[in-house]
Amino acid sequence: MRNNVLVRIYRFYLDGFRSMTLGRTLWVLILVKLFVMFVILKLFFFPDFLGRAGDDAGKADYVANELVERME
Amino acid sequence: MVENISGSLIDWSRAQFALTAAYHWLFVPLTLGLAVVMGLMETVYYKTGDEKWKRTARFWMKLFGINFAVGVATGLILEFQFGTNWSNYSWFVGDIFGAPLAIEGIVAFFMEATFIAVMFFGWNKVSRGFHLASTWLTGLGATISAWWILVANSWMQDPVGMVFNPDTMRNEMVDFWAVATSDTAVVKFLHTVLSGWVLGAVFVVGVSCWFLWKRRDKAFAVRSIKVAASVGLVAALLLAWTGDSSAYNVAKTQPMKLAAIEGLYEGGNGIGLVGVGVLNPSKERWDDGEDAFLMKMEIPRMLSLLATRDMDGYVPGIGDIIRGGYQLPDGTTALSAQEKIERGRSAIASLADYRRLRAEGDTAAASAARAELMEDMPYFGYGYLSAPGETVPPVGINFYSFRVMVILGGYFIAFFAVVLFLAFKRDISRFRWLHVVALVTIPLGYIATQTGWIVAEVGRQPWTIQDLLPVGAAVSGLEVGSVRTTFFIFAILFTVLLIAEIGIMLREIRRGPEQAASDVSNDKKA
Numbered sequence: 001m002r003n004n005v006l007v008r009i010y011r012f013y014l015d016g017f018r019s020m021t022l023g024r025t026l027w028v029l030i031l032v033k034l035f036v037m038f039v040i041l042k043l044f045f046f047p048d049f050l051g052r053a054g055d056d057a058g059k060a061d062y063v064a065n066e067l068v069e070r071m072e
Numbered sequence: 073m074v075e076n077i078s079g080s081l082i083d084w085s086r087a088q089f090a091l092t093a094a095y096h097w098l099f100v101p102l103t104l105g106l107a108v109v110m111g112l113m114e115t116v117y118y119k120t121g122d123e124k125w126k127r128t129a130r131f132w133m134k135l136f137g138i139n140f141a142v143g144v145a146t147g148l149i150l151e152f153q154f155g156t157n158w159s160n161y162s163w164f165v166g167d168i169f170g171a172p173l174a175i176e177g178i179v180a181f182f183m184e185a186t187f188i189a190v191m192f193f194g195w196n197k198v199s200r201g202f203h204l205a206s207t208w209l210t211g212l213g214a215t216i217s218a219w220w221i222l223v224a225n226s227w228m229q230d231p232v233g234m235v236f237n238p239d240t241m242r243n244e245m246v247d248f249w250a251v252a253t254s255d256t257a258v259v260k261f262l263h264t265v266l267s268g269w270v271l272g273a274v275f276v277v278g279v280s281c282w283f284l285w286k287r288r289d290k291a292f293a294v295r296s297i298k299v300a301a302s303v304g305l306v307a308a309l310l311l312a313w314t315g316d317s318s319a320y321n322v323a324k325t326q327p328m329k330l331a332a333i334e335g336l337y338e339g340g341n342g343i344g345l346v347g348v349g350v351l352n353p354s355k356e357r358w359d360d361g362e363d364a365f366l367m368k369m370e371i372p373r374m375l376s377l378l379a380t381r382d383m384d385g386y387v388p389g390i391g392d393i394i395r396g397g398y399q400l401p402d403g404t405t406a407l408s409a410q411e412k413i414e415r416g417r418s419a420i421a422s423l424a425d426y427r428r429l430r431a432e433g434d435t436a437a438a439s440a441a442r443a444e445l446m447e448d449m450p451y452f453g454y455g456y457l458s459a460p461g462e463t464v465p466p467v468g469i470n471f472y473s474f475r476v477m478v479i480l481g482g483y484f485i486a487f488f489a490v491v492l493f494l495a496f497k498r499d500i501s502r503f504r505w506l507h508v509v510a511l512v513t514i515p516l517g518y519i520a521t522q523t524g525w526i527v528a529e530v531g532r533q534p535w536t537i538q539d540l541l542p543v544g545a546a547v548s549g550l551e552v553g554s555v556r557t558t559f560f561i562f563a564i565l566f567t568v569l570l571i572a573e574i575g576i577m578l579r580e581i582r583r584g585p586e587q588a589a590s591d592v593s594n595d596k597k598a
Binding site for chain 2 (some may be wrong): 002013015016017019022023025026027029030033036037046049050056059060061062063064066067068070071
């Protein structure tokens, strides 16, 4: 019974995607955009500043130093 | 102060965020507005079973889908930028910002993602009632999504419901409902979502008038105009009401923003509202003695009424806020900007002392330093400013943006009223001038929503978090060149996306709605 529901949902989506016309162009657009955002921009242009500071205590120290030094 | 961070880095980081947000906000309001219009159209189809309403709803749904597909995930870049360009801010806000965004991501996004599939794939596969529910739930998902994003933004404008923890260096939420339902959040949500409805209505009326201009699909166009203009008129009227609430709230929580919006350098009782004015470009500082305006036309005592609900109420100007000494609504006396700067510096020094003493194991002294920090914490961000004049946001862009938004808001009310009258009482297809006006009104809808955000965001400068963290302290220590490079990458990426969207939309609009024999025959008769 449960399988039937899952199969019906699967077929619902499959038929939907198969019958797309304009939707295919939009999916190409979405995939290109996600590739640019997650692969190119995320990997090459977004340095993980806080990630370099280690664990949460390290991050707190990093931000505390930043905030104190910015005034001095 | 913020002496070791260049102005150029702050400016480029702000420009990059502004560019991303502005592009993102081209897509979102149309999604919100079209969701309501097509939901109503499908509701009529559900009630009447009349296939022409189904075809009408499906046409606008197609344009909704294009806009949704192109716009989806542009907001993700904003979230990247919080972590990379504004890393100090990201950590400092803690779970206050994270919780609403997480709820937005989990609840709203999945709701949208689930039901949008049923909406597009489910015609003739699920019952009419379930399909209608899916259409409305898709729109509701987008609206709930907007709610949580705006809760996060409102907290930056009016930080409530949290306590700063100097051990973790994060603001920790102590009252979820204070954050989620603050006056600022409620007003901002209503005002912003309604502006999306107006834009959606303007878009549908404008595109429908193009069909009338081209003398095609008349019955479809008139049906669409009647629904959209009804939504538009109701939304535009409510927008005026929420705009008033918004101004009242800003007067309480961000008086400097209100003063900048009004170009009000010296306040007082019974202050008038500048309806139309030209700022004096020679005025460069709040205390240079130059007149603020070359000319202005005021509505007497209106600003006092809007800001305090009393025609003789006191509204502080930029100079008053900087000098302080006036009585606040809670009966206390306003501190001067210089006093706030001193207390902010004291707070930052106490923070440094606390963390050093705690590391050294001097518990008693650390506890005293912490108590001093908490006393001065409301002014923490002022410690990064070197002079009182730095608390003043750019006056010109706020003053003019606000007037453009308000004047367009008034225009939309008149526009929808005329359109509705002609659609219901006359043959709107004969009014060729109106078709041109409706097309021109589409970009005006975008200008109105963009200027609204300019007022909201530029008006709160120099703060990322009001009074607690200025942009100079919030920004990451990136290379200026890196930020500049990514700015241009984003500019190109977003522009390509926008051109793609406009191209696909125009192609689908030219194709027009699905035709039925009865529609063609009706149009020929018309």
